[in-house]
Amino acid sequence: MTVFVLVHGAFRGAWSWSRVRRRLAAAGHEVYTPSLTGMGDRRHLTGEPPSLDTWALDIASLLFDEDLRDVVLAGHSQGGIAIAAAARRCADRLARLVFVDAPEPLPGECAAGLLGPVPDLPRDLWLPPTPLADPSLDPATLAWANARLCPTPLAPSLDPMPPQTEASAAVPRQYIFCTGTPPGYPASVTLDRLRAGGVPLHLIESGHDAPLGHPADLAALLQGAS
Template sequence: MSSNSPTRERNRKAARSSAICTAGSNMSDCLTSMFEDAFALRGNTFVLVHGAFHGGWCWRAVSTALRDAGHSVFTPTLTGLGERRHLMSAALTIDTFVLDITNLIESEDLSEVTLIGHSFGGTVISGVADRMPHRLKRLVYLDAVTPLAGKSLFDMMPDAERSARMAALARLPDGGTQVPAPPAKHFGIDDAAQAAWVDRRLTPHPTGGYTSPVVLRNPIANGVPAAYIRCTAPVFPINDPCAAFAASQPSWQYHEIATGHDAMISAPAELASLLLRLEGSST
């Protein structure tokens, strides 16, 4: 364990609070120290970004496991999806979703963030890293898109997949469109109870999320240590090129989990365990 490890730093902070909060100490200084050090004692900080059609709800089991292990976890829902579906509009783009996460990080004053993006969420975390790498400790692409600068997700999709999604577009009251959610089995969920739970929560995805180009002013990951987790049982073939790209990067870690695309639902314990092992690895 290095001299700058999170554990050693938390111990140092705790010792400082103990020294300040002694008999006869200034109560204001004591309370201030305790308040500040409460954040240092939380362990690692995870921000989990969901994919298309999902919401923060999909991380329920994984976030519980990470919090039980002593870590701070945020599971935001992107604008227009999940419980924020009432904000669906023609104006939503990739930039909207990137702002969702950068604003969260800034508002909560987060640093040393392990930022995880599932599927479509890979575009979002890439945009966040492009804008604020200094706030991030690690990027984790969970069976995710590794975007190409200047290209939209529709540009990157196989022709058949793109045509199928465009043919299914539904009109919005403001003149825009949305992509209807596919059934849970599309995401490799075979368990009937899990599929029913997911089907009740999936919502349409803003078309602008697929048609707007990804703006990256720096190479993908922007110097932030990165890892890719590929789900292999069954594979999600649309992401084959992205997984191949990640596996070819000498500076990236590459791992596989024998479960379907929605690993946070079908294999939450295994996924949480892998995320914790990544936190213990060198950067």
């Protein structure tokens, strides 16, 4: 049995991992799918925009309070920056980090700056969601997901990634990318860097929302990594 903590991306919440969660749980694993502050079922918490460290604390606090160890911590899309930052706080509880079509900024980089200069935008800005149009999702799934999208805070993507600790740098990484993700996603920068460095990675024939569109394939990859 493996403990999985699955972290959603921008505009989403715990619901975006529901199909993968059910498959992993049916295979006998322990699975947690938290919603980050201000997102998903916590989207009412918008009084003060969360920082990247707020999201790191969301994850690290869950692992501590539930006394979770040897955790496979996966982040989809913007969830990649949350798990990368969280690893600085709870590396001793992690067995692996899994980046699912997600960026992993280098220390000092911010996610918003991976694709070019960062616009002069206020930290308290919440970005409205754009309806999903992923061709790999059936109409019923698109309607279901679009009904649950919520604004996402800009601040975490403006915050620089903190320096690695010796422990967080030693946590094994796995990288999974979707072949149908449109251009212009920050994950593409990480993908190019990994390819240039010869780092092993997995590809899923899917649009960006593989947790919804290809949950069986993704669950199989996660279990193979555990």
